[in-house]
Amino acid sequence: MLLWHEDRPKEECGIIGLVSSSREYDASSHIYLGLYALQHRGQESAGIATQNGEYLNIKRGNGLLRDVFKPADFASLKGNVGIGHVRYSTTGSGYLQNVQPIIARYWGGMMAISHNGNIVNSRELRDLVLEKGSIIRSSSDTELILHLISMQKERDVLKAVTGVLGKLRGAYSIVLIANGRLYGIRDPYGFRPLVLGRLKGKGGYVMSSESTALDIIGADFVRDVGPGEIVVTDGTQIGSCGFKGGQRNALCVFEYIYFARADSVIDGIGVYDVRKRMGRELARIRGVKADVVIPVPDSGITTAIGFSREAGIPFEIGLFKNQYVGRTFIHPGSDERDMRVRLKLNPIKSVLKGKRVVVVDDSIVRGTTSKRIVKLIREAGASEVHMYISSPPITHPCFFGIDTSVKKTLIASLNSVEEIRKFLGVDTLTYMPIESLSKSVGKSMNELCYACFNGDYPLPVTEDSVEGKLLLEDYRVLEM
Ligand code: SF4
Numbered sequence: 198m199l200l201w202h203e204d205r206p207k208e209e210c211g212i213i214g215l216v217s218s219s220r221e222y223d224a225s226s227h228i229y230l231g232l233y234a235l236q237h238r239g240q241e242s243a244g245i246a247t248q249n250g251e252y253l254n255i256k257r258g259n260g261l262l263r264d265v266f267k268p269a270d271f272a273s274l275k276g277n278v279g280i281g282h283v284r285y286s287t288t289g290s291g292y293l294q295n296v297q298p299i300i301a302r303y304w305g306g307m308m309a310i311s312h313n314g315n316i317v318n319s320r321e322l323r324d325l326v327l328e329k330g331s332i333i334r335s336s337s338d339t340e341l342i343l344h345l346i347s348m349q350k351e352r353d354v355l356k357a358v359t360g361v362l363g364k365l366r367g368a369y370s371i372v373l374i375a376n377g378r379l380y381g382i383r384d385p386y387g388f389r390p391l392v393l394g395r396l397k398g399k400g401g402y403v404m405s406s407e408s409t410a411l412d413i414i415g416a417d418f419v420r421d422v423g424p425g426e427i428v429v430t431d432g433t434q435i436g437s438c439g440f441k442g443g444q445r446n447a448l449c450v451f452e453y454i455y456f457a458r459a460d461s462v463i464d465g466i467g468v469y470d471v472r473k474r475m476g477r478e479l480a481r482i483r484g485v486k487a488d489v490v491i492p493v494p495d496s497g498i499t500t501a502i503g504f505s506r507e508a509g510i511p512f513e514i515g516l517f518k519n520q521y522v523g524r525t526f527i528h529p530g531s532d533e534r535d536m537r538v539r540l541k542l543n544p545i546k547s548v549l550k551g552k553r554v555v556v557v558d559d560s561i562v563r564g565t566t567s568k569r570i571v572k573l574i575r576e577a578g579a580s581e582v583h584m585y586i587s588s589p590p591i592t593h594p595c596f597f598g599i600d601t602s603v604k605k606t607l608i609a610s611l612n613s614v615e616e617i618r619k620f621l622g623v624d625t626l627t628y629m630p631i632e633s634l635s636k637s638v639g640k641s642m643n644e645l646c647y648a649c650f651n652g653d654y655p656l657p658v659t660e661d662s663v664e665g666k667l668l669l670e671d672y673r674v675l676e677m
Pocket residue numbers: 388448449450451594595596597598599646647648649650
């Protein structure tokens with residue numbers, strides 16, 4: 198049996214934390230709804246932890262939210278404060294000990310943490326924690342943060358957390374609960390997003406990876422948590438402090454290209470609007486005579502709309518996406534490579550036959566899926582295929598929470614654009630230049646991370662970082 202793998206950058210994780218001033222408030226069901234709005238950020242596992250006085254309740258499991266949670270679970274997930282997580286593993290494989298939230302007992306009681314991002318000095322931190330006598334259960338970098346907090350001499354959670362953050366290098370947006378309080382933390386570079394909202398009509402606050410989660414639980418957007426900021430709230434009062442400035446802001450530009458939902462607003466900029474501007478920019482970079490513009494669904498849709506408007510070429514749905522494929526097993530003996538793509542995308546022949554087709558997609562990682570998509574379009578009768586990609590060529594691995602950590606697997610690291618064009622079998626291939634991407638987002642070059650396109654990493658990456666998501670997996674325990 199073969200497992201479906203998509204050939205595109207893998208989302209990292211989605212996090213949410215919520216606290217109400219009312220002890221009667223049911224945090225878990227609201228966190229669950231919020232996680233639904235974040236499911237696109239991770240489909241490997243899901244979990245919710247709540248705090249009810251001194252008790253900490255948790256439910257975690259592998260799979261989508263709908264697989265992990267049953268209605269009866271919420272009766273035992275009591276508490277007016279809680280956090281949730283959906284995961285795609287970036288450090289540590291997908292086995293059960295790594296599923297978040299991760300909980301621990303510390304000197305002040307119980308604590309739970311959800312983390313989005315990747316700590317690049319995690320091996321060094323792991324060695325430090327082991328030297329101090331800690332026993333580690335998981336191979337995830339997130340557990341190390343809890344150990345480091347409990348090792349702090351400070352007996353005040355905020356001070357202890359602040360002390361630990363000075364030791365972390367890399368990308369982290371974190372929600373953490375301890376002592377009935379919710380803490381939201383964003384790393385000094387702001388690699389991963391984190392927004393703050395206020396619960397409507399009740400005293401309380403919510404922090405989440407994306408603003409869409411606020412919308413679904415009926416919370417008002419307040420602001421983004423800033424790079425290098427800790428926000429603390431008990432549901433009634435809220436405070437904030439800065440802990441360390443980064444050399445520069447480095448929000449991952451892929452949040453706008455692909456990761457975030459089009460209805461999210463990140464750092465004050467609407468993702469939908471950015472993607473439409475990307476489409477317009479692409480159309481200006483290289484004009485083309487074509488009959489129809491089609492997206493590779495879903496993330497290419499908004500960009501293709503922008504392209505179509507700018508180029509004056511009709512927009513059509515040329516590839517129909519089966520929404521229910523998910524992680525699919527393909528029967529041995531089938532033509533697995535083609536079947537993977539056909540299961541998910543079916544060409545609409547009446548749109549494509551005899552047409553000069555512009556196809557818009559967000560990125561090319563290995564190129565294998567793009568090649569099969571082109572084959573589908575050609576088999577449906579397209580006379581020409583012109584591919585437009587709304588990111589620059591991915592030439593370098595990411596160490597900050599995206600699973601593209603092996604350089605040699607990236608087609609653009611070894612091949613020129615012309616070689617990639619030939620490999621894909623398209624008539625023209627147009628990538629978005631970094632400058633045009635920056636213009637589409639509306640942020641200057643030094644406010645975003647573009648390292649996977651130009652190798653200009655916002656902070657130094659070590660040899661350890663190159664080992665990718667199994668970095669801490671020299672020992673491994675399997676829990677079924
Ligand atoms: S290296 Fe690329 S994927 Fe990673 S954070 Fe930077 S822009 Fe995002």
